[in-house]
């Protein structure tokens with residue numbers, strides 16, 4: 043919670059979250075509970091896993107994206123059964139709802155599970171059970187985005203994409219689109235052209251992590267070569283004025299994750315993010331949590347951190363929320379509902395502030 047008088051307004055804003063890795067919402071207590079229940083041995087030679095306290099305190103000292111990913115992949119190794127994936131996603135949906143999320147488009151990393159022998163159908167049935175509950179019990183609409191790991195061979199991504207169960211989940215509409223994540227710098231977008239072309243031909247929406255640790259040129263090649271409609275992170279766009287103007291003109295949305303960028307040492311403080319530049323140039327962006335448990339902040343924490351750093355106006359927050367709703371991959375009817383909710387929140391805030 044921030045100290046700003048705007049905090050209740052930020053809380054009530056009807057949010058759309060577009061950049062959250064469900065595996066990054068695995069709480070430390072659930073991680074230890076599942077490790078014990080599923081008989082998964084956490085690394086004995088790493089004293090970080092000695093207790094929930096030592097693991098939690100390690101999360102506050104990440105030195106880079108790869109340092110974080112090391113713990114992220116070990117953490118998710120406790121997920122085995124459909125109920126494990128359901129519990130993970132349900133934890134996130136409840137927390138997101140409390141933060142004012144109306145619509146969530148969530149990432150997951152199938153290769154990190156199938157490579158351990160967990161069937162794709164197990165992952166999907168767990169997540170879909172939580173999504174149904176989120177819709178009926180919390181009124182949150184959700185979409186799944188299937189992410190491919192860039193540190194693995196491209197052939198592995200293509201094989202996963204072509205798997206019969208994965209194809210079936212595309213065909214039956216359970217998966218809205220594909221994404222690209224994991225270590226960025228050594229694995230530029232052009233390596234994944236074939237994968238993204240296949241996805242495009244099948245009518246899947248496309249996004250990719252670009253410009254998180256990589257340069258602005260990765261954002262340009264993500265857009266030009268992979269045909270992405272959104273840019274996950276896109277922080278480095280602030281370094282290239284021409285590209286920034288192009289992105290603003292095209293309306294391509296960035297899914298910014300401010301706290302993540304600070305925790306993973308991409309910037310030293312939120313104030314160093316080019317958010318003012320993006321607003322002034324008319325670049326569309328949403329504000330998101332990325333891996334909320336690992337980085338110590340859900341979506342509202344990210345809104346608050348941005349507000350504390352940039353002291354945005356009501357009009358600017360309204361514009362950020364509107365861009366997030368309009369850039370969502372849900373249907374027009376759902377977007378209209380959220381835009382109406384946004385209008386009500388803004389009107390109520392203005393009335394009670396006069």
Ligand SMILES: Nc1ncnc2[nH]cnc12
Pocket residue numbers: 063066107114223224225251254302332333
């Ligand atoms: N911030 C991040 N960047 C790249 N890959 C990720 N996977 C989970 N979180 C990630």
Ligand SMILES: [Zn+2]
Pocket residue numbers: 061063223251274332
């Ligand atoms: Zn991410």
